[in-house]
Amino acid sequence: MGVEVVVEGLTKSFGKQTIWRDLTLTLPAGEVSVMLGPSGTGKSVFLKSLVGLLKPERGRIVINGVDLLRCSEHKLYEIRKLFGVLFQDGALFGSMNLFDNVAFPLREHTRKTEAEVRRIVLEKMEMVGLVGAEKKLPGEISGGMRKRAGLARALVLDPEIILCDEPDSGLDPVRTAYLSQLLIDLNSQIDATILIVTHNITVARTVPDNLGMLFRRELVMFGPREVLLTSDEPVVEQFLNGRRLGPIGMSEEKDQATMAAELAHKQAGHSDGSPDEDVRGVVPQLEPTPGLPPRGAVRRRKDRVMRILHTLPPQAREGIIASLTPEERQRYGVSAGQPEGVR
Numbered sequence: 001m002g003v004e005v006v007v008e009g010l011t012k013s014f015g016k017q018t019i020w021r022d023l024t025l026t027l028p029a030g031e032v033s034v035m036l037g038p039s040g041t042g043k044s045v046f047l048k049s050l051v052g053l054l055k056p057e058r059g060r061i062v063i064n065g066v067d068l069l070r071c072s073e074h075k076l077y078e079i080r081k082l083f084g085v086l087f088q089d090g091a092l093f094g095s096m097n098l099f100d101n102v103a104f105p106l107r108e109h110t111r112k113t114e115a116e117v118r119r120i121v122l123e124k125m126e127m128v129g130l131v132g133a134e135k136k137l138p139g140e141i142s143g144g145m146r147k148r149a150g151l152a153r154a155l156v157l158d159p160e161i162i163l164c165d166e167p168d169s170g171l172d173p174v175r176t177a178y179l180s181q182l183l184i185d186l187n188s189q190i191d192a193t194i195l196i197v198t199h200n201i202t203v204a205r206t207v208p209d210n211l212g213m214l215f216r217r218e219l220v221m222f223g224p225r226e227v228l229l230t231s232d233e234p235v236v237e238q239f240l241n242g243r244r245l246g247p248i249g250m251s252e253e254k255d256q257a258t259m260a261a262e263l264a265h266k267q268a269g270h271s272d273g274s275p276d277e278d279v280r281g282v283v284p285q286l287e288p289t290p291g292l293p294p295r296g297a298v299r300r301r302k303d304r305v306m307r308i309l310h311t312l313p314p315q316a317r318e319g320i321i322a323s324l325t326p327e328e329r330q331r332y333g334v335s336a337g338q339p340e341g342v343r
């Protein structure tokens with residue numbers, strides 16, 4: 001099973017520019033989490049910090065009892081081997097064919113024979129649906145195939161933690177849906193801890209077990225998906241609905257006067273092109289393809305979330321209770337729409 005990643009009081013600056021401060025969250029072992037946030041809020045910087053490529057000035061990142069910010073180079077190297085990272089563009093070597101690209105980490109970091117390398121590479125390429133494309137160069141294939149090749153490469157060292165930086169960027173909605181399914185199927189097969197950074201609202205609503213959002217140099221929230229999906233927080237509401245109206249501006253946070261002027265335009269009947277429909281609310285979560293094992297994370301997460309249910313906002317509680325099956329209601333002692341101890 002994947003490992004837990006504990007982040008406490010993390011602060012990162014470049015010179016005088018604070019990117020974010022005091023981030024505290026836990027990526028639960030084997031669960032899928034998504035981090036949202038407007039452009040430039042430091043999501044990529046966060047991923048790079050988790051894998052030890054950037055060093056935040058304050059706080060802790062603890063994996064298997066080791067604090068990445070204070071451990072030796074040797075320990076950091078060992079911890080890094082737990083990670084598989086899918087970078088935005090797949091980060092493939094343009095002059096190598098897909099087989100050699102996917103084989104690269106194995107040849108670099110292990111002493112496996114070429115026969116073993118071949119077996120592992122073909123297994124991972126099959127997992128991501130790239131059998132038959134081994135000889136192609138990255139320049140000869142589509143963006144979606146490049147992402148899948150990047151994912152296969154991220155998988156060859158059997159990672160316990162997978163980080164995906166905007167896996168949907170540059171993909172059409174159908175390819176994005178396939179990639180989302182692939183990530184959930186992967187989670188059902190290897191039970192790795194997965195963190196996805198994305199702007200894609202459909203991915204955010206349907207894929208993860210947990211959702212978080214960065215804004216104004218802070219973590220606005222992070223927790224079970226139902227919390228963010230039902231949140232009244234203006235910045236979350238604006239982001240999930242993809243509206244101009246709200247605190248998020250084109251390049252940065254809006255001032256009060258701009259927000260008031262936009263609201264006045266809206267009230268005067270000016271359309272800003274965003275649909276009237278409010279997409280907030282808990283929608284069913286993507287399940288593994290039939291025939292694959294059920295995700296271990298689902299049961300673990302339910303147990304965890306039911307233990308903290310009384311600490312969650314009422315709308316999130318309702319969403320969680322509504323998603324329970326009759327057997328689960330019985331198991332968790334939920335009756336007449338309310339769990340014991342919550343009434």
Ligand SMILES: Nc1ncnc2c1ncn2[C@@H]1O[C@H](COP(=O)(O)OP(=O)(O)OP(=O)(O)O)[C@@H](O)[C@H]1O
Pocket residue numbers: 014019037038039040041042043044045046
């Ligand atoms: N190595 C670096 N040196 C200095 N500033 C950096 C460095 N890396 C990132 N930044 C700055 O940190 C901020 C956050 O960048 P980051 O790429 O993490 O944002 P993001 O939320 O991932 O954005 P997007 O959604 O557009 O990809 C930006 O202002 C960027 O210029």
